[in-house]
Structure formats: structure tokens, C-alpha cells
Amino acid sequence: MIPAAFEYARASSVDEASKLLSKFGEDAKVLAGGHSLIPLMRLRLAQPSALVDINGIKELDHIKEDGHKLRIGALTPHVTIQNSSVVKDKLPLLAEVAGEVGDNQVRNMGTMGGVIAHADAAGDYPTLALILDAEIVTNRRTIPAKDFFKDLFTTALGPDEVVTEVVFPVANGPHKYIKFRRRLFDWAIVGVAAQKMNGGWRIGLTNVGPTPVRANAVEKALHDGAKPEEAAEHASDGLDPAGDLRASPEYKKHLARVLTKRAIQQAQGQ
């Protein structure tokens, strides 16, 4: 539970952070809230050669309304998103999900950019980003969410690339996120997001594969007029989730179906 030795540098701008990452090389990691990275380091499952601390870059902590978009700064903590009246008004699904991340301590420290860049299969924001066609903005470019999450803990980010913003569309129609877990502060065993926008349903699944999954077959069935309980039967189409201590692959597929049905029904009931 004692991390291996590492270099540490605090960046005061995104440029500086990028330069520091180049300087330290491939093994360097960005430190934002640290609520995923530091536990991994304490277990020595992650042994970065250096940490580039971006907590001093205050301009990355923001929520901006930009026409039909919401721009969430990478350093914005979950608690700010959870309580933001703008987010509650323009993308209530995101505020609700932020309120279900970890516990109070995690929500005070953990950040939007950290969750996106860490790309844990059980992370909640990546699912939302994927189904809402969000964009991940870095110091170099803008990456569509569908091209961002490559594999377990693997993203399209280059070694000296820093996430600066995540841009979500405005969507305040019917929505629901169901995060199924045994303890309130746990990661999702399976999560399901449902959002009605532009006349159609967007359905996403968390922790049923190495990256978030968009339930295209469910969306199509709903589009074709299926009832929620019928459409939800397609939620496990093509899934091959890994089993773990909490759930077997069969159980995760079952949960994907049940929770999809419930998410749609509950969203409709709003």
C-alpha cells in the first residue's frame, strides 16, 4: 500500500502539462482527482515514472453553456456537476449520474476528465458520452466519443495529450440511469442509460464489455415501435461480458435486459 517512487510536477497551464508529459516520457500520468490512479499506485498495479498534477489549472474547472452544447471542463469535480443548475436544466441525466459516482469524498475530488481519460469499463460518464455523441476535447484536437474509448483502460489519447473538456449536447427529455450495485459507493455491476433526444432513444450500457456499449438493437426496436419490455430483450445482443466476483457473464446479460426495460419505463414515466 506504499506507492513506488515517482517524479512529481505541478503544471499551471495545459501547455506546461503537455510539455511535462513529453519530458517525463510514456510512463508519466496526469494527476487530476487521483481517486482511481492513487489506489492503483498504492497497490503498485500502476507505477508511473512521474505524475503531472493538473489541479492548479483552474480554467479546466468549468461548466459552460454554448448554444446547444454543454462544455464541462476536465477538472470539474462530480459534486459540481451534480449540483449545477445549468446541468440539471440542460442535461439532467448527467447531473443524476454525477450524483451516483462513488461517495461524497470521491465526488468532491474525482473529476469528469479523470473518469473519461481513465476509461474504466465500469465508469459511468463514458457511457453517457458515447450515446450522446459527446466530444472529448484535448490540447490537440477534438475526438468524438465513439472513437475515444479503445479498450479496457485504453483511449485514443497520445502520450502528451491532455483532456481539457468534454462537450455534451443539450438533452432534457425523458431520461434515466440505473446503476446496479451492491453498495451505494460501488462501481456499477451493470449500468444502463436511457435518454430520449431528437425524437429517438439513446440507450447505453456500462460494464458489459471493455468499453461502453451503445445498445443499437434496442434503439432500433424502439424506433420500430416495440414496447420497452420487448425492445429491452435486445439489450444483451452481441454482448460478451467478462464475469467477476460480483456477477457471472449470464447474470450481467440478464441485468442488461432487465435494467434496460426499467430505465426506459422509468424515463417514460417522468
Add this chain to the structure above:
Amino acid sequence: MAVSQLVGAKIHRREDPRLITGHGHYIDDFTRQGAAHAAFVRSPFAHARIKSIDVTDASKAPGVAGVYTARDFKGQLAGTHPAAPAFVADKKYIPERFPIAEKEACYQGEIVAAVLAETKGQAADAANLIQVVYEELPAVMDLEKAMASGSPKVHEGAADNISWDMTYTGPDVSEAAFKEADVVVKERILQNRLAPVPMEPRGVLAEFETYDKKLTIWMSSQNPHFIRLFVSGAMGLKESQVRVISPDVGGGFGSKISPYPEDYLVPALSRLAERPVKWIETRTESLQNATHGRGQFYDVEVAAKKDGTLLGMRMTQFLDVGAYVGTFSAFQACACLMAGGAYKWKGISARTIGILTNRVPTDPYRGAGRPEATHLVERMVDLVARELKIDPVEIRKKNFIQPQEFPYTQNFGLVVDSGEYARALDVALKLAGYDDLRKRQADLRKQGRYLGIGLSTWIELCGFGPSAATAPATGGIALVESAQVRVTPTGSVIVYTGTHSHGQGHETTFPQIVADQLGVPYESVELRHGDTAEGTAFGYGTYGSRSLAVGGVAISKAVGKVIDKGKKLAAHMLEAAEEDVVYEHGAFHVKGSPDKSKAFGEVAFASYGMNLPEGMEQGLEAVAYFDPPNLVWPFGTHIAVVEVDAETGSAKLEKYIAVDDCGNIINPMIVDGQIHGGIVQGVAQALYEEVVYDDETGQLKTGTLLDYMLPSANEIPPLSLDHTITPSPTNDLGVKGIGEAGTIAASAAVINAVCDALSPLGIKHVDMPASPDRLWKMMKEARQ
């Protein structure tokens, strides 16, 4: 005795302001000048031969003061890990255990090397540089397979994997009962392995003073005196040369009773390196190495008459001992002796088998044997009720030991001191609104929803214990308790006790007793504990809900002796006959002449002066030992209400009612706190927690709190508590233990509720933890 004001009062815990503001003193808060930090290299394999250990790189690493392997400790430590007889006097096989492995590692986490360095980071880094070549051996993980004659052995070269196999009562004892039976129900009941997870992991700081040959150990322990006994013996020191200080202890739940390898190695390292050495357990080390609890299964059969009369039981306990026999491992066999619960039986046949596996040893964990017994009997009674279509309340009432039958000698010869089981059950039923709950259950079932109501009418034996029973069980030392009460010249009172709080609030409750009995202000009474250099010669620690029922009574006896001496002195001061002096409201006065009076403080001051009665020595203090004539027997009824989600299998605890009877209550707030914590640990076993090892490789899969499902406050509904009071006839205070009660009761209540919820599907029994995936699978199979 003064009019009671403090006993029974809800006084805030005296220790809380310091503990909740971060001003407590835990082991990691202590340091010594020049201390080196220890890190241990542990076997990554459940079972492996150690071929070679190369310490070259580690020795050269920055800040390293020394690297040590088993050989270095050979001249430092002698003997093997102590294994008390407990409830199995004759064990077949107790593997030799040296605190550090030399040739063979037998569980994942067993220590194979140690490093000392200037900082704990350097020690951890250097530990990673030690190259150990292992040859992996087959890991013995399954209890039934381990018993087979052809099984690989937990220890190479051993004859078998059986540590003990003891029949308390043979099949003949229950034969007549089974012959009479209309029905026999049979079940295998699993007890999931649990990790104790105290908030403060273990830690040892040791300083051996080379010139004085004195050893001081600061460590997080439930019984510092026993540690002094064990460690001094192993190190070849006199007990008088060793001082063990156990300051604030952040929880133990039984896991800080027995000595651990580090408890020997850290002091030995201090002697080897001639400097203080500190080691603080990490959370992962704690989950991996702190003794686990439960880890058993039971094969049980119960015979009953058609009308619900219980007749007989046959049960065998299969207990996963782990790789070595824990010091009090065989205590857990008391599950056999308690298997009859609150009921009358014609005959019980009981056998315990302790089986070695390549896992960390098991040892007492909150309740130790009694939660298992309660779970077993409460499950079986429900199964009989179900079979006979009798309400679970009715079958219990029909078979309870009745109030007029106490003291009641149960099937194993233990004498249950007192009880009024149906009263506690009735209070609980009323509090729960039992009839309404059953109506609600019926309504919900019509909607396809599964609501269950589970009862646990638990009993417990605790307050260890009488010398006649406990001296043979420990190997000679009776688990009595001692206390010293010392009055200073200005009348303040210092109380020394040999029990040791690890969260129970002794600093509050014990002064409540003393202040009442002496009639002095509560604030003038100070409790001292946890330091072998203070107080009486030996203390016996805190476990088995014994602190109040044994230690508290010893304190009360010592106070009595102080009052007796005070009377003699007051009589002399008042020029009255001793038998005419009475002590009331903090003053000694002559019977019938309240104006002829000396306050307690005046007498205390005078006791240090010159005008004493002929032959009286100065000072006002006394030592008392209390050897309880019997154990004490708390009881109660817990009711759990659980809804199982018909689609996901998620079991939600909706409501929890607990009516407990621990005799007279010193501080109701502390009793409720104990019940709260206990219930949560029982609920945790029923629904959440399980130590999981890989079945083949023996790798621990639950090595962090992300994987080990310790629930949080979020998962627990408000708990509705009430009490009945049936004073214990066993001691003058009329008290019984309460520290373990919640845990003893809760798992059965919750699982009975889960089984009741799923009864429309024909599901009769559910193993723990009743996790959503397990219940979903069972429901799915039941529906097919």
C-alpha cells in the same frame, strides 16, 4: 451503596471527543527515536517450496538497514505458535509454526523475509527486490477433498489434513429422539469465510533496550497481558522484562486476540538490529493475514413431531482451520455445544472436525461459534416449521425453555442461568407489527413481489469465564479477571482493569459503576487499561463479551474492599464501632447519627496520614479477582424484513427489529451502539461479505475493500431496538455481555427472511452471502 444515578444512565462516551476529533492514540501515532521501519516479503503462493532467497539487491537498496530470513530468527525465537485446547482438548495434529517460513510456505501471505529500512517507503521498495525462488505445490482448498485419504497435504509430509475430529455426543444420544420422529429435515449449512476488517489494522512498535534487556512493545491488541506472556516466552525473556502497551485500539472483533508472526518478529528485529522497529499493517495485508472467521459448513438433521415438538438433532461441524491452528481456533467448536439454541431437545449428537487448508488460519471472529450455532438452529427450526406448515413464531414458543425451568441444564451439561425467551419474542413481534407484515406479504405476493419476514430467537453463552471451565481450555490460566482500585489522598479514584477496550467504551461504563458505588463524582474516576506495567499482575483481555460480566464485577468487588477499609478507618476517626458505621451518598456515618459523618475524601486523606487504627497500613486501595461461578446467557429476538427483487435477485433489507436482553444495563447508549455494530456485521455476513480464494490456486481474490464487500451505513436501514431485562443471577451486578449479540442473532434473521421471501418459488434454503447473482440463479432454476 449510594442511590444509583449513573448506572443505567445514557452518558456520552468519555472517549469519543478525542477519538472523533482525531486525537486518539493508535499505533501509527507512536514512534521512537531512531526507529527503523519493517516490511515483510510474503509468499505469493498458497503452497510452495522455498528453493532459494537472494537478498543481494535488497541489501544494497537505498536506506536499507538489514535483510533477514528465517535463519536469522532461529536463535532469537523459540517454540511454536500456541494453540489452546479451547473446546477440543485432544487435537490430532497441530503443525509446527515458526513466525517466518524457511522451506515451505503454506498460505498466501505467509512471511518469508523481512527488511528494515530508514523509511517505510524504502522498506517496501527493498522488499520488492528480494528474489525468492518458489516451487509451487498443490493448494488444498476444498474441505471435503482435503479429508480424503489421497488428498495433497497442506504441509508436505503430513499424514493427513485433519487437525481434530471430536465427537461430543455420539449418534446414540439422539437415537431415541429420531425413532419417535414424524418428520426429519436435513440441510447442509454453509458459513462463509469472513475478514474482520478493523478500522485500524494491526501494528507493532518494539524497542529492545540492549543494555537493560528490557523490551517495550506498543501494539494494537485486545489482550496485552497474553501477548506479554507469549512473546517473552518465545524470546527467552522474563515476563517482567517485557512491557506491552496497547493504547486506543481501532477495533478488533476477535482478530487482535491471538499473537501473530509479526508480534514476535518485530521485537526480535529490534533485538537483532539494536534499534526500535516499527511495522504498520496495510489494508491488503490485513485482509490477507489477519485471522479470518467462520469458514465452515454443517451437516444437520432435525427430528420433530407433527405438532412441531422438536425432538433431536444430529450435527457435524466441518471447520476450515487454515494452514495452521489459530491460538483459539478450537473455540469455534462451541457452535456444537450451542446448537440447541433456546429450545428443549431430547438428544443432540454433535461432532466437530477441524480441517487444514492452504488459507490463512481462522480464529474467533465476533461471536465465534455462537453465530454459527444460532444460524444453524434458527434455520433448522424454520425448515421444520415450513415442512409442518406451522408459523415460525408458534414453533419457537412451543419449544422454548420456559422461565420457570431456569437454571436449565442443556444437552451438553451447560447451565443456562436465566431467560424469558417468549417475552422478548412478544415485544419484538409487537414492535415489528408482525401480523400486519404477514398481511402485507400476502398482498405483495399477489403482485408477484417477494417479501420475507425472518425471526432469530437467539441465545448466547458469554462472559468467559469460570476457572473450572477456562483454565483447562487455555492450558492453565483461568480466564477470571482482576481489578485494582486506588484512591489518591485527595479522593480521586484510579481504576485498573485487565480487560481492554477496543471500542466498547470501558472508560465510560466502568467509572459509572465505580462512581455510583462510591458515591463520588463520575469525573473523579479514571480508568487505566492496556498497559502491562500498570495495575494487577495479569489481565485477561477483551473477547467473548466478558469485560463487564467478569471485569466489571471484579472492579465492583475491589470497590467493596476499599469501602470496607474506609469503614474501619472512619469508625476509628468517629470513635465508633466498625459495625455501626454505614457508607451512603459518599460519606461514612454512624448508624442513626447522620451528623457523625466523614466524607469519602476526608477518609481518603486520613488514610495517608498518621492517626490510623492499630495495625492498619497507610493508603486506600484494593485488588480483587472475580472468578465467575457460571457463564452468562443473554438472549433476544431479532426480526428482519427483506424484499427480494423478483427480476434482479437483489435482497433489500427493509426493516430490522432487535429486542435484546443482557440483564441489567449500565449505559443504554453504549448497549445500543454495540447492538447496532453487531447487527451490521451479521447482516454483512448474510448479504455481503465473503473472503474468496481461487479454488485451484489459492490466490486471494478479495484483497481490497473494492472486492471484499464490507457494507457501509448506506446499505443498512434504521434499526428498531428495544430491551427486556432479566438480571443475571450469576453476578452481583446482574449483567450479561452484549458485544457479540447483534452478530450472533442477525445472519439467521436475514437469511430466514430471504428464504421466507422466496418460499413461493419452493426455495427452502439459501447460502450466505445471499448476493443478487446467487439469488437470481436460484430463482431462475426454481422457475424452470
